[in-house]
Amino acid sequence: MNTLAEENYLKSIYHLSLDTENVSTNQLAAFINTKASSVTDMLKKLAEKALINYTPYQGVNLTVAGEKIAVNIIRKHRLWEYFLVEKLDFKWDEVHEMAEEMEHISSNELIDRLDKFMGYPKHDPHGDPIPDCNGLFKIHNLKPLSAIAVNESGVICGVRDHSPAFLQYLEKQSLIIGKKITVAEIIEFDHSVVLQTTDKEIQISREVANNLLIAL
Amino acid sequence: MNTLAEENYLKSIYHLSLDTENVSTNQLAAFINTKASSVTDMLKKLAEKALINYTPYQGVNLTVAGEKIAVNIIRKHRLWEYFLVEKLDFKWDEVHEMAEEMEHISSNELIDRLDKFMGYPKHDPHGDPIPDCNGLFKIHNLKPLSAIAVNESGVICGVRDHSPAFLQYLEKQSLIIGKKITVAEIIEFDHSVVLQTTDKEIQISREVANNLLIAL
């Protein structure tokens, strides 16, 4: 098995790989909140284990074996988040830290049974897809709200930022998963977005719009 | 917060303290499966943190602060075991290792909500009492079956050995928590015990009898 630190590196490389092909040492260091030199040490170790492809100075990406481990950790994370919200009544902004710990519980039998217990949910409380027991999941073709044109409509299906502050703000504005919205206007000056929802009109900043994921 | 290793030492000291007033270095080393010298190092660290009372060569016991932490870990362990058996349908011999990991999930809010979710159970699947959110629980006055006289009756309420092998054996013999038994005979030669249960007569070794806890 892998250490907790190794698992966190693999998971982080996976997340960063969604945006860039090769993940750089500095990117990882910033993401994990550590120093570039520490990252280099760990990359050597993971490369040694054949979990990443690593060429000095050229960044890294996951091998098939490494990706399998990363996806399994993400599966655990999202299933525990679902459990915490659906069974223990936590709010969607409260569960991330707890799930960060729980995702490292090793038993796969446990997580498969948890999955069954909850009825094989497809998405976590933030709209992120939950990989099945074979690591398979659909990657939605979601667009940030900031990329939606005026008069177009869509449904909120995910968030990019998972911080409690952001989630609490959305909650307050009733901008929750499943909400239908229409872009009424985009303010020229600062690219703020005016939304028409089922119950009211809301104006949000470009920053917020950029972190809301929409299905058309 | 305390490290995983520290938590395991505190928990172990707590368990061993149930039998002996002061726990010796060697006892701990054997229990934790490590070397006496490693134990000494950790004892110094825990004494430094005022979680144990430690006098070199004289063994240790928990301070009030240390006992509080230990009981909280045990609460978590037993609640997770209950969850695994009652909600995820694991068998009583399958849950110990998983709970060993889960007991270190830090959030107390989480464990309190889990407790509520399950209806505040009083005992784990092995009959051990579950401390409440204030760390309070009744210590049953249970006797090992080996200490019960011929013709006396009682109910199986706990086990001393939690190993899968022992639990599987009990399961096979239908010697489960809540079962009513009567001591029919004690074999003089090897102190084997002949039990009369509701459905049949069973003979068990002194070793087994010694690890079954009975309420009269």
Place this chain on the structure above:
DNA sequence: GAATAAATTTAGACAAGGCTAAATTTATTA
């Protein structure tokens, strides 16, 4: 295309937790 800047890696150190071997203390026994 050299010179500077930015990114990355190497070198050397540290803390946690563990181990072996040696020294010391306590317990036991003749």
Place this chain on the structure above:
DNA sequence: TAATAAATTTAGCCTTGTCTAAATTTATTC
């Protein structure tokens, strides 16, 4: 009570994962 045995602690070393500072490589710019 002296001698031996058992238990415990100390000393010194190892691994993991981290850090700072220095060296090296890659990127950028004039």
